[in-house]
Each structure stands twice: as structure tokens, then as C-alpha cells.
Amino acid sequence: MVIDKEYYKMIFKRKSFRRFNDTLKLSHDELRDIEEKVKALISLVDTIDVKYRIVRREETTCKRGEYCLLIYSEEKEKFLLNIGYMFEQLDLYLASKDIGVCWYGMGKTQESEYENLKFVIMMALGKGHSHEFRRDYTKCKRKETQEIWHGASGLEIVAEVVKYAPSACNTQPWRVVCEKNKLKVYRTTNIKSIMPKDKVPFYNSIDMGIFLYFLELAMLYNRISFQRFLCQEEDQAELIPIAIYHLI
Numbered sequence: 001m002v003i004d005k006e007y008y009k010m011i012f013k014r015k016s017f018r019r020f021n022d023t024l025k026l027s028h029d030e031l032r033d034i035e036e037k038v039k040a041l042i043s044l045v046d047t048i049d050v051k052y053r054i055v056r057r058e059e060t061t062c063k064r065g066e067y068c069l070l071i072y073s074e075e076k077e078k079f080l081l082n083i084g085y086m087f088e089q090l091d092l093y094l095a096s097k098d099i100g101v102c103w104y105g106m107g108k109t110q111e112s113e114y115e116n117l118k119f120v121i122m123m124a125l126g127k128g129h130s131h132e133f134r135r136d137y138t139k140c141k142r143k144e145t146q147e148i149w150h151g152a153s154g155l156e157i158v159a160e161v162v163k164y165a166p167s168a169c170n171t172q173p174w175r176v177v178c179e180k181n182k183l184k185v186y187r188t189t190n191i192k193s194i195m196p197k198d199k200v201p202f203y204n205s206i207d208m209g210i211f212l213y214f215l216e217l218a219m220l221y222n223r224i225s226f227q228r229f230l231c232q233e234e235d236q237a238e239l240i241p242i243a244i245y246h247l248i
């Protein structure tokens with residue numbers, strides 16, 4: 001698999017844009033570039049059909065940004081993981097172009113279907129100034145590494161970086177256990193959040209897809225080769241297995 005290592009640096013620059021500068025506009029070329037980039041996103045599960053539309057923010061309930069990217073998907077197993085994994089690539093890429101992004105789980109659109117696919121989530125987009133992006137990532141609120149990652153022999157750098165992945169209400173549902181040459185990635189259901197309880201699995205599954213992308217990017221950047229195995233979905237446990245990585 002090829003992952004653009006340039007994206008790695010954007011882990012430290014990206015942030016959820018909430019105050020967009022209304023005097024700045026995305027150009028036609030930028031919009032076309034976004035469309036091209038979306039078409040080139042790497043999927044996690046390539047048998048799931050995903051489509052998108054870019055609409056003016058006013059066509060949605062979103063209060064931020066100039067445009068909203070509406071994401072539609074087939075609702076097959078792992079479709080939420082797939083959406084997180086794919087569109088986080090766009091978040092990182094757009095940071096490199098000084099385009100601000102905010103995953104916007106609260107946003108609604110009247111177009112709840114598009115070409116027979118269901119609306120999943122939107123991202124708010126708008127042009128920013130480079131100085132408006134994150135300047136010191138160590139200052140952003142995240143859990144302590146030891147809370148989310150156990151047994152990091154040789155992977156300390158990766159463990160330090162992946163925790164900066166964005167997640168709905170900053171819930172950070174990821175937990176990683178590193179054993180010998182294996183990384184086990186889980187989603188914890190023990191989440192304290194203002195999110196309605198029945199919405200947590202939905203958003204946290206997207207978060208887990210985002211996290212898998214961060215993890216793979218950080219491993220590739222650090223020249224750690226791996227083979228990924230996605231786990232069967234299980235609903236009961238406090239720690240739901242998501243993926244196992246065999247380190248090669």
C-alpha cells in the first residue's frame with residue numbers, strides 16, 4: 001500500500017476549524033483539486049461504494065465554513081471505519097493547502113440519499129490562513145499515551161503521534177495493545193461524553209477509521225512494515241477488536 005508520507009507532517013498542523021474567515025474564498029482551482037483528491041483517496045474496504053457532493057454550507061444545517069462535503073456510502077459492514085479512514089486523508093491533505101476542515105457530525109442535509117447511497121457525515125470546508133492552523137500540537141487536549149497504548153517496545157514514537165487523531169467530541173475511543181510483533185487495536189465502549197449514548201457507536205466507528213489511518217501513516221513514516229487484518233464486528237465487549245497489525 002502506498003501512503004503519502006507528506007501527510008505525516010500535517011498530523012501536527014491540522015485542527016478542527018471552527019472559526020472560518022468569511023473574507024477568504026476557495027477558488028475554482030481549489031475546488032477542482034479537492035474533487036480530484038477525493039477521487040484518489042485510498043479505501044480501507046474497497047468493496048464499499050462511497051460518493052460525495054460538495055455543496056454550499058447554506059444548503060445544510062452547518063453553521064461553519066464556505067462549503068460542506070457531504071459523504072454518502074453503502075451501509076455494508078465496516079462502512080463507518082472506511083469513511084473515517086478515507087476522508088481523514090482529505091483532512092490532512094487540505095491542511096497542506098491551508099484549507100480548514102471540520103468533521104461535522106451534527107450537520108444535517110435534506111439530501112439524505114444520493115445515487116442510492118445513504119448520507120453518512122459531512123465535513124465543513126473553507127480557506128484559511130496558514131497561521132490559523134495548529135502551531136503547537138503538544139498543547140492540544142489528548143489522553144496520556146499510557147491510557148491508550150500498552151506495551152510499546154520500539155513503537156514509542158508511533159504511540160506518541162497517533163493519539164493526535166481527531167475524534168467526535170474528542171472521545172478518543174482507541175486503545176492499542178502491543179505484543180511481540182503484533183498490534184491489537186480496539187474501540188472502547190467505556191466512553192464518557194455529552195453525545196447521546198445511542199450515537200456513540202456510529203461516531204466512534206468513524207473515529208476508529210481515522211485512527212487506523214493515523215496509525216498506518218505513522219508506521220510507514222517510521223519505516224515499520226505491517227500487514228493489516230480487520231476484525232469481525234462484535235458488539236458486546238467493553239473493548240471491541242477493530243484491527244490487528246502484524247509487524248514485519
Ligand SMILES: Cc1cc2nc3c(=O)[nH]c(=O)nc-3n(C[C@H](O)[C@H](O)[C@H](O)COP(=O)(O)O)c2cc1C
Pocket residue numbers: 014015016017018102103104105106107140164165166167168169170203206207210
Ligand atoms: C466523526 C467526527 C465528528 C465530529 N463532529 C463535530 C461536530 O459536530 N461539531 C464540532 O464542532 N466538531 C466536531 N468534530 C471535531 C472534534 O470535536 C475534534 O476532532 C476533537 O475535539 C479534537 O480536536 P482537533 O480536531 O482540533 O484536534 C468531529 C470530529 C469527528 C472525528
